[in-house]
Amino acid sequence: MPAKKLCIASMKGGVGKSTTAMMIADSLAYFHGAQVLLIDLDPQANCSQMLLSYSGLKQASSAKNTITYWVDCLARGVQADLFGCVSVGVCGLQEVRMGSRAKSGSPLPGQIAAIPSTPTLRFAEMAFDHKHFDPGDRARPRKQMTEFLQTGLRKLGNAYDYVIFDCPPGFTTLAQAALSAADGIITPLFDDPVSVWSLKAFRDFGLVEELEVWDKDRHRVIYTRVQEKGGASEKITLRQDVNLSGFTVLKSSIKDTVEALRWSQRSAPDSFKTFKDKYGPTASAVEQLGAEVAAFAKKLPEKNI
Amino acid sequence: MNDDNHERVAPEVALDRFLTAIKNQADIDPAFRNNLLLALGVTVVFDGENDLANVAPHIVAAHKDELSFRAIYGRLPVAKLRSVLTKSGLATKSDLTGKSQDDILDMLWGRAVSRAEERGLRVG
Numbered sequence: 001m002p003a004k005k006l007c008i009a010s011m012k013g014g015v016g017k018s019t020t021a022m023m024i025a026d027s028l029a030y031f032h033g034a035q036v037l038l039i040d041l042d043p044q045a046n047c048s049q050m051l052l053s054y055s056g057l058k059q060a061s062s063a064k065n066t067i068t069y070w071v072d073c074l075a076r077g078v079q080a081d082l083f084g085c086v087s088v089g090v091c092g093l094q095e096v097r098m099g100s101r102a103k104s105g106s107p108l109p110g111q112i113a114a115i116p117s118t119p120t121l122r123f124a125e126m127a128f129d130h131k132h133f134d135p136g137d138r139a140r141p142r143k144q145m146t147e148f149l150q151t152g153l154r155k156l157g158n159a160y161d162y163v164i165f166d167c168p169p170g171f172t173t174l175a176q177a178a179l180s181a182a183d184g185i186i187t188p189l190f191d192d193p194v195s196v197w198s199l200k201a202f203r204d205f206g207l208v209e210e211l212e213v214w215d216k217d218r219h220r221v222i223y224t225r226v227q228e229k230g231g232a233s234e235k236i237t238l239r240q241d242v243n244l245s246g247f248t249v250l251k252s253s254i255k256d257t258v259e260a261l262r263w264s265q266r267s268a269p270d271s272f273k274t275f276k277d278k279y280g281p282t283a284s285a286v287e288q289l290g291a292e293v294a295a296f297a298k299k300l301p302e303k304n305i
Numbered sequence: 306m307n308d309d310n311h312e313r314v315a316p317e318v319a320l321d322r323f324l325t326a327i328k329n330q331a332d333i334d335p336a337f338r339n340n341l342l343l344a345l346g347v348t349v350v351f352d353g354e355n356d357l358a359n360v361a362p363h364i365v366a367a368h369k370d371e372l373s374f375r376a377i378y379g380r381l382p383v384a385k386l387r388s389v390l391t392k393s394g395l396a397t398k399s400d401l402t403g404k405s406q407d408d409i410l411d412m413l414w415g416r417a418v419s420r421a422e423e424r425g426l427r428v429g
Contacts, residue, residue: 054419054420054422054423055419094397094399265394267396267419268412268415271396271416273397273399274399277397
């Protein structure tokens with residue numbers, strides 16, 4: 001079966017896209033024995049660094065195993081193989097490293113591979129946009145990028161169960177291509193008025209109007225960095241508004257914990273920690289998130305690319 | 306005291322109090338004292354370099370060469386070394402399983418340098 005392609009995307013920055021992407025990848029690999037390919041499309045490279053570690057990302061960058069290199073080749077008109085940019089075995093979970101049998105009963109332990117990004121990605125993208133600029137068709141760079149991405153994904157064949165795109169905020173060319181190619185979209189969200197407005201703008205102006213890819217059944221929202229104290233009645237109203245405006249919200253939510261952010265970073269490529277140590281008080285929520293995402297992905301009809 | 310309940314003091318008195326508070330804290334807190342000394346950015350020779358082991362390792366790595374770094378941390382017992390690595394988030398318990406003191410010291414140096422580079426304290 002071809003991989004299910006999921007975009008972790010939103011208009012707003014700082015809502016936990018990278019952390020959510022990493023949590024989903026870890027949970028699917030560990031609990032469901034899944035082969036996961038995580039593609040970081042964000043020049044902030046937070047997800048890349050959290051997964052590979054700072055020095056691991058430097059090594060990947062030196063070996064040209066980055067999405068930046070791939071886009072840079074495309075911008076220069078050089079043939080580039082997406083598969084060749086993959087770093088394998090980047091999961092920092094001790095259980096996965098030890099080959100623990102997945103809890104789902106999958107006969108094989110899962111794994112995570114990654115195509116990391118670097119801070120120069122946006123500049124490579126701009127060169128790509130320039131190359132494919134068409135004054136009569138502003139969507140041309142996106143269409144070209146989507147075609148390249150789909151070709152690259154097809155070549156990955158059945159090697160992965162899931163391809164997860166960690167998108168940057170808003171609609172960069174790569175993000176547009178990933179959203180166009182994805183089977184499903186997951187949007188992390190804070191329960192505050194600005195974030196809710198941003199969610200609606202993301203769907204209405206981006207996914208519906210511009211990209212024409214929105215489908216209620218292919219889009220899920222997850223509340224992240226949830227704070228239990230303060231503004232309870234306002235939050236209830238906001239959450240009702242989200243439901244009433246046509247979004248489907250996952251039951252899982254990720255609480256705001258200092259530990260999760262502080263310890264989620266990996267200190268070296270040969271550093272490993274247990275799932276429980278990595279996620280601390282959020283461990284059960286992360287496990288539940290993986291289960292929900294697996295169920296969501298299973299129901300997604302295959303997109304004809 | 307003025308109307309706002311704030312004491313009015315001369316600038317030099319205020320500065321003196323501020324510096325005294327820092328000095329007093331430095332006297333009782335070796336890690337704080339050594340952080341101050343490292344922050345001076347010059348070569349400072351002082352007694353008790355062992356205390357540098359209480360400073361975050363990546364800060365020491367940013368200011369010391371490998372030999373000095375190893376001399377500082379090499380004096381520590383293995384249990385303390387392990388504690389330095391785990392408390393600073395440079396290693397997990399799993400990373401340290403079955404490692405000798407030399408292995409741990411290598412790990413500490415390598416990862417402290419990497420973090421110093423990551424945080425922009427040292428050029429890679």
